[in-house]
Amino acid sequence: MSVQRSTLIFAWILLLPAVLYVTVIVAYPLVDTFILSFTDASLKKTTNWVGWVNYEKIFNATFAEVIMRTFVWTFFSVSIKMIIGVFGASMLNAAVPGRALFRVLTMPPWIVPMAIGIFMWGWMYNGQFGMISGLLQRFGFIDGPVAFLAQGSTAFWATIITDVWIGVPLVTLYMLAAMQSIPQDLYEAAWTDGAGRFYRFRRITLPLLIPSLITMSMLSLIATFNSFDIIWILTRGGPSGETTTMIIDTYHTAIGSKKYGEGAARAVLICIFLSIFCLAYFRVTSRLSSGDNR
Amino acid sequence: MTIHFKPGHLTTGLFALALLGSTALGAMTAQAADQEISWIYCGDKIDPIHEKYIKEWEGKNAGWKIVPEVVGWEQCQDKATTLAVAGTPVGMAYVGSRTLKEFAQNDLIIPVPMTEEEKKSYYPNIVDTVTFEDNQWGVPIAFSTKALYWNKDLFKAAGLDPEAPPKTWAEEIAIAKQIKEKTGTAGYGLPAKTFDNTMHQFMHWVYTNNGKVIDGDKIVIDSPEVLAALQAYKDITPYSVEGATAYEQNEIRAIFLDGKVGMIQAGSGAAARLKDTKINWGVAALPLGPSAKGEGTLLITDSLAIFKGTGVEEKAAEFAKYITSTDIQHEYELQGGAGLTPLRPGALVDEFVAKEPYWKPFIDGIAYGGPEPLFTDYKGFQNAVIEMVQSVVTGKAEPADALKKAAADLEQYK
Numbered sequence: 175m176s177v178q179r180s181t182l183i184f185a186w187i188l189l190l191p192a193v194l195y196v197t198v199i200v201a202y203p204l205v206d207t208f209i210l211s212f213t214d215a216s217l218k219k220t221t222n223w224v225g226w227v228n229y230e231k232i233f234n235a236t237f238a239e240v241i242m243r244t245f246v247w248t249f250f251s252v253s254i255k256m257i258i259g260v261f262g263a264s265m266l267n268a269a270v271p272g273r274a275l276f277r278v279l280t281m282p283p284w285i286v287p288m289a290i291g292i293f294m295w296g297w298m299y300n301g302q303f304g305m306i307s308g309l310l311q312r313f314g315f316i317d318g319p320v321a322f323l324a325q326g327s328t329a330f331w332a333t334i335i336t337d338v339w340i341g342v343p344l345v346t347l348y349m350l351a352a353m354q355s356i357p358q359d360l361y362e363a364a365w366t367d368g369a370g371r372f373y374r375f376r377r378i379t380l381p382l383l384i385p386s387l388i389t390m391s392m393l394s395l396i397a398t399f400n401s402f403d404i405i406w407i408l409t410r411g412g413p414s415g416e417t418t419t420m421i422i423d424t425y426h427t428a429i430g431s432k433k434y435g436e437g438a439a440r441a442v443l444i445c446i447f448l449s450i451f452c453l454a455y456f457r458v459t460s461r462l463s464s465g466d467n468r
Numbered sequence: 469m470t471i472h473f474k475p476g477h478l479t480t481g482l483f484a485l486a487l488l489g490s491t492a493l494g495a496m497t498a499q500a501a502d503q504e505i506s507w508i509y510c511g512d513k514i515d516p517i518h519e520k521y522i523k524e525w526e527g528k529n530a531g532w533k534i535v536p537e538v539v540g541w542e543q544c545q546d547k548a549t550t551l552a553v554a555g556t557p558v559g560m561a562y563v564g565s566r567t568l569k570e571f572a573q574n575d576l577i578i579p580v581p582m583t584e585e586e587k588k589s590y591y592p593n594i595v596d597t598v599t600f601e602d603n604q605w606g607v608p609i610a611f612s613t614k615a616l617y618w619n620k621d622l623f624k625a626a627g628l629d630p631e632a633p634p635k636t637w638a639e640e641i642a643i644a645k646q647i648k649e650k651t652g653t654a655g656y657g658l659p660a661k662t663f664d665n666t667m668h669q670f671m672h673w674v675y676t677n678n679g680k681v682i683d684g685d686k687i688v689i690d691s692p693e694v695l696a697a698l699q700a701y702k703d704i705t706p707y708s709v710e711g712a713t714a715y716e717q718n719e720i721r722a723i724f725l726d727g728k729v730g731m732i733q734a735g736s737g738a739a740a741r742l743k744d745t746k747i748n749w750g751v752a753a754l755p756l757g758p759s760a761k762g763e764g765t766l767l768i769t770d771s772l773a774i775f776k777g778t779g780v781e782e783k784a785a786e787f788a789k790y791i792t793s794t795d796i797q798h799e800y801e802l803q804g805g806a807g808l809t810p811l812r813p814g815a816l817v818d819e820f821v822a823k824e825p826y827w828k829p830f831i832d833g834i835a836y837g838g839p840e841p842l843f844t845d846y847k848g849f850q851n852a853v854i855e856m857v858q859s860v861v862t863g864k865a866e867p868a869d870a871l872k873k874a875a876a877d878l879e880q881y882k
Contacts, residue, residue: 216574217549217552217570218574218575299714300714300719301709301711301714302709302726302728303722303723318710319710319711320710321711321713321715323713323714324710324714324715325711325713325862329714409661410661410662410663411662412661412662412663412713412858413660413662413713413714414713414855414858414862414864415662426851429546430847430851431845432549432553432845434553
């Protein structure tokens with residue numbers, strides 16, 4: 175056996191556990207869900223092949239609204255997380271006394287178990303006992319209690335704020351790490367030339383942060399698009415479906431109404447969108463790394 | 469083309485869905501062994517009364533073992549369903565009776581017929597909650613009804629007689645209005661969150677006005693009786709807790725326990741909690757609508773369903789009837805504080821009501837009560853009713869329009 179051949183076999187042996195893992199845990203269920211999406215699977219003991227019917231059903235006016243809402247929800251949530259994250263990282267990167275303490279204080283939303291954090295926000299949004307309504311009443315901004323999860327418009331933003339609260343620490347820490355990797359001598363040179371704080375941020379920090387910003391945005395986009403817990407615990411997609419995103423709608427259909435075939439079609443659609451995001455992410459990161467190599 | 473059911477195929481598909489939906493379908497390994505009857509038991513722990521009688525039954529039935537698995541309320545129903553669909557059913561499961569129709573239609577459970585004598589032992593209308601196509605598909609094990617709680621101090625502060633709760637919807641709306649206007653506190657607690665009990669609460673109004681949602685296979689929700697209930701919902705909303713769509717039944721109860729609402733519809737569990745507060749409260753039968761024939765309420769039962777294909781169906785049915793037999797059931801229900809309404813009348817119940825008179829309205833309402841409507845797609849039905857209620861209380865739709873829309877939507881779920 176040639177050395178080259180034995181090296182190849184050895185490489186495949188090393189890869190085998192990962193290949194098996196991906197096949198069993200990821201590939202097979204995905205393929206199976208794809209097949210399921212072309213059937214009328216439900217509680218019945220037999221299923222019929224129904225072709226594209228499940229896909230035709232989901233492209234009605236209501237689901238189009240759900241898709242649009244998912245994109246809007248994701249857009250605002252990711253954008254706000256990125257803006258606050260970059261701002262927070264800049265603050266934490268500044269040479270101020272007690273910086274280490276502030277860094278620690280950014281962590282709780284990330285450390286607290288997600289469900290507990292969401293329930294806490296649920297109580298804060300409560301009109302009768304909630305802190306937000308109470309404070310607004312005390313300072314005279316509102317006359318009586320306001321339940322923020324009662325109306326579609328406020329509930330939609332309430333779920334975004336909660337998602338931002340949970341997601342910001344990760345973005346902040348990632349951006350802080352990126353900022354700390356920027357060579358200090360660039361700032362010193364700019365400072366010597368009389369560049370102000372904002373100018374240094376605009377002309378040094380921001381351009382050098384762009385690769386990290388893109389990477390983080392993409393990762394955050396994927397996680398946010400697929401976010402289930404926050405909306406489910408706070409509103410279950412209500413009131414009147416005004417916080418129902420694709421993942422909530424899929425759960426209602428597949429698990430609630432036990433229409434597994436229809437639910438699978440919705441899940442496939444989510445997979446397609448997420449795959450597009452992933453492709454974009456890999457493309458951008460590969461471009462960035464090839465740029466680094468030049 | 470018809471595909472014969474392959475447990476593995478569907479199980480894996482469901483697994484992928486579960487990952488996406490963050491639900492728990494993981495534990496698919498439970499299997500009924502020979503001479504064992506597995507039982508999915510909803511809650512945090514097995515009730516000591518049940519534990520005691522499981523042992524007694526096992527003593528009398530040598531070679532048989534009951535294997536209960538405690539599953540939290542949120543996952544309980546889904547777990548029993550998933551296991552059945554995946555081809556690995558449990559022997560018996562504690563399920564909401566509302567799901568029996570879809571289980572039966574899909575050949576997942578066996579009927580558990582009742583003799584005439586057994587049927588007569590229950591309070592009226594209870595057997596209807598487990599009956600579909602003239603057969604019983606579950607054995608009732610838990611039951612709840614609702615009554616009207618009122619805050620006597622708030623009544624007094626509003627210039628109302630604190631000992632005179634409303635008897636009709638008109639009185640209830642007028643009292644709610646007076647409380648709101650005279651005290652600034654909400655007169656009524658109307659839950660309308662995207663939550664199952666929003667539908668339950670509305671059904672209490674339907675059954676206190678002689679209304680119905682479905683009759684056999686015919687959708688009859690678009691009736692003057694149900695329209696009157698929806699109109700009453702619209703009329704009482706301005707005097708209710710602000711932001712009804714943010715609260716479910718238990719959250720409204722918390723507001724009542726805090727003394728911030730005049731009246732609520734709640735189960736007997738609220739009384740146990742109220743005893744620990746300083747609130748001066750009373751409880752009465754639910755107020756009646758203009759078409760009512762008598763005191764009514766929604767009758768919610770949970771049942772023991774016997775799943776098909778385990779090989780122990782007969783013995784499981786025998787055990788289900790044993791563990792819910794009159795004496796054991798009374799012992800279980802009348803422990804107090806559990807919020808369960810007795811399923812059957814009896815001397816023990818009379819004794820219990822004499823000792824705890826607040827129980828009376830919960831039992832009186834059974835006479836004209838009605839079951840949770842049985843639909844093939846129960847969640848679809850539930851969501852359509854929630855959508856209808858929310859559109860009215862938020863002012864997005866007029867009751868007549870919302871009702872027509874719901875009636876049309878419900879056709880696909882029956």
